[in-house]
Amino acid sequence: MSDAPLLDLRNLHVGIPGRGAPLDIVRDVGFTILPGEAFGLVGESGSGKSLTALSLIRLLKKPLAVSGGEILFKGEDLRNLSDKAMRRLRGDRIAMIFQEPMTALNPLKTVGRQIAEMFVLHRGMGWGEAQKRAVDALASVHVPAPEERVRAYPFQMSGGMRQRVMIAIALACDPDLLIADEPTTALDVTVQDEVLKLIAELCSARGTAVLLISHDLGVIANMCQRVGVMYQGRLVEERDTYDLFADPRHPYTQGLLGALPRLGSRHGEAGRQRLVDIDGMIADRESLSREFCSEARNPVRDPRQRAGGGA
Amino acid sequence: MLRFTIRRLLQVIPTLLAVALLIFVIFSVVPGSFASSLMADGRTAADPEMLARLNEQFGLDKPLYLRFADYITGLARFDLGTSFRTREPVLDVINARLWASLKLAVAAMAFAIVVGVPLGFIAALRPGSLLDSVTMIGAVSGLSLPQFWLGLLLMYLFALVLGWLPSFGYGGGSWRYLILPAITLGVTPLALLARTTRAGVLEIANEDFIRTARSKGMSEARVVRWHLVRNVMVLVVTTIGLQFGSMMGQAVVIEKLFSWPGIGSLLVDSVSIRDTPVVQGTILVIVVWFLLINTLVDIVYAAIDPRIKQT
Numbered sequence: 001m002s003d004a005p006l007l008d009l010r011n012l013h014v015g016i017p018g019r020g021a022p023l024d025i026v027r028d029v030g031f032t033i034l035p036g037e038a039f040g041l042v043g044e045s046g047s048g049k050s051l052t053a054l055s056l057i058r059l060l061k062k063p064l065a066v067s068g069g070e071i072l073f074k075g076e077d078l079r080n081l082s083d084k085a086m087r088r089l090r091g092d093r094i095a096m097i098f099q100e101p102m103t104a105l106n107p108l109k110t111v112g113r114q115i116a117e118m119f120v121l122h123r124g125m126g127w128g129e130a131q132k133r134a135v136d137a138l139a140s141v142h143v144p145a146p147e148e149r150v151r152a153y154p155f156q157m158s159g160g161m162r163q164r165v166m167i168a169i170a171l172a173c174d175p176d177l178l179i180a181d182e183p184t185t186a187l188d189v190t191v192q193d194e195v196l197k198l199i200a201e202l203c204s205a206r207g208t209a210v211l212l213i214s215h216d217l218g219v220i221a222n223m224c225q226r227v228g229v230m231y232q233g234r235l236v237e238e239r240d241t242y243d244l245f246a247d248p249r250h251p252y253t254q255g256l257l258g259a260l261p262r263l264g265s266r267h268g269e270a271g272r273q274r275l276v277d278i279d280g281m282i283a284d285r286e287s288l289s290r291e292f293c294s295e296a297r298n299p300v301r302d303p304r305q306r307a308g309g310g311a
Numbered sequence: 312m313l314r315f316t317i318r319r320l321l322q323v324i325p326t327l328l329a330v331a332l333l334i335f336v337i338f339s340v341v342p343g344s345f346a347s348s349l350m351a352d353g354r355t356a357a358d359p360e361m362l363a364r365l366n367e368q369f370g371l372d373k374p375l376y377l378r379f380a381d382y383i384t385g386l387a388r389f390d391l392g393t394s395f396r397t398r399e400p401v402l403d404v405i406n407a408r409l410w411a412s413l414k415l416a417v418a419a420m421a422f423a424i425v426v427g428v429p430l431g432f433i434a435a436l437r438p439g440s441l442l443d444s445v446t447m448i449g450a451v452s453g454l455s456l457p458q459f460w461l462g463l464l465l466m467y468l469f470a471l472v473l474g475w476l477p478s479f480g481y482g483g484g485s486w487r488y489l490i491l492p493a494i495t496l497g498v499t500p501l502a503l504l505a506r507t508t509r510a511g512v513l514e515i516a517n518e519d520f521i522r523t524a525r526s527k528g529m530s531e532a533r534v535v536r537w538h539l540v541r542n543v544m545v546l547v548v549t550t551i552g553l554q555f556g557s558m559m560g561q562a563v564v565i566e567k568l569f570s571w572p573g574i575g576s577l578l579v580d581s582v583s584i585r586d587t588p589v590v591q592g593t594i595l596v597i598v599v600w601f602l603l604i605n606t607l608v609d610i611v612y613a614a615i616d617p618r619i620k621q622t
Contacts, residue, residue: 059525091528098526103519108541108616117537121528153617169527 005032006074006176006209007056013068014051014060024067026051029235031228035176038203038210040220040241042256043230049213052230053179056211057090073177092122095170097199099182101162105154111165112138112150118172137168141198160191164198171202178203179211184219196223217260221245229253312613319609323602330598331386335379338587382591391595392588396581401592405574409596411481412573415566416558418489419497423554427501428547431508436535438513446505453502458561462495462568479569492569496562500554504547511546515539545616552608556601 014026026048033039041049055066058078071078073094078086098104105114115137116130125133131150138146141164154162163183170178180199184192200223203210214220220227220241227244229237229252237250248254366372370381385392391401434443469491470478482488515521516539524538559574566575574593581589613619 057526059522087528087530089528090526096526098519098523100519104523106520106524106538106542107618108545109538117524117529118527121533155618166523169523 006035007033008072011069015067016063027233036207038224040224040227041213047230048233092173094177095175096179097183122173141168177209181213391592395586401588408574408577418493422497423501427504431505435509435512450502450505453498496565507550511543515542556604559597559600
């Protein structure tokens, strides 16, 4: 493992280009991921985690677009790549797992065929050979009876099994970076843990770096060495996971950690302790475009700014 | 697949029986009979004695349930009765006309599919483009035009003004006579197909599995070929089936307009002289056609979509 970062994201801005002032939804986000490292990205819904991830593989949906910054992957800025070069990278070097295993697979094709596509696309294999490799890929994600399961359709599988198929697809070509966007959110709690362990096990065995996106700090703490906290389109804190839990600096991170239930604290001396919730609502895009987006919420508001008044 | 097909075909039988009963009852309670329509000259009242003799001759004096029993036993032997007017078996009368109708329906549907589906596809791939707008405006116009009026318009333009095509008639089966009625009959399904295809493509293109396909590093052409087309076909086949099935019924007006010797014009002629056996037989054929097409659609569905075979 070298010290040169695998992914170096600098000052990423994502927004809707065009008329008037550009409306940036993700602003000035930057972090690095080393080869083989697991990096977590936490934040609530709408904080820009998924947009950040999608912009890495250039799959943002119009009218959203990257409006600034650099996405250096192995030293090369992905923003400058041709579409064709980007396609070669996508799936092969950078793979992605999505949140919804129920809808992320084509309902009309067998899972084997959908895995085999990876070998046809990136390894130049014929369908017959690719189909054989798909059996191995299914076996590697611990799907029982893979020889039969390759012929199954997604509707014949449970959510957990489908997510395993997604993992098999993503890791089929041994990518350098796996982006997992809330890979367990849609699954049963019992299955969540298995799927996470599987991702961790396979990636560390293959030396694949992981960008794990979640709103669940517990998930991140289990898997990631470092973590970034996103809040309203900005990366407000980036630390070693251990340090972050021990000493959260940003008020929003403190709020997030305060909202976690703790074992044994329910029947404290002072009676039942309530979970802390984070006041207020996510700011709408209008107020996001104003300078102090954190003003929109009380506990996050900096006392100094409060004194000075604001938006 | 074979079991599915057989099961679906067997399900047609009870429907057919119910329809036969319905047709029979309706035409028995409609006022007027073949006998009275023969005698009516608009001035003198028909001779009651004569009427009674004619009714006896055609078996119309028997009670309804006996007539129905005769009818159904005849049906079981593929005997649809005898035409009051020509004294020929109804089956022969229909047989002489059926092929012209089938030819017209198939030609109209082929025209609708070959033009409508690609148009809808292209329109959807460039939503908001000029081609898209023109196609959709054309589709709405095609849906709202009365068919007989469109037929007259085409006749006027291509037969009278330009003199390229014959204005009406069968021409002994020459394809030049087929063009105008087929286009007239095909415009409505064409417009519907263009709209359904466009809506289908736009819907499927937004599915998660299309994003998955892109994240695999597929070119747009492959995304369309491997993952979009088949899913859209499920939606398009529904429209094709419904339109094709109801086409025999819709063709009644067009056949009359273009003096096309099909079962549509046979139906109109037979209704006006109360030739009940022919009317019943013709409607039965139209219904059988509809049921067969529907069954065919179900079988095609099962071939496209693996989820259907299971249930």
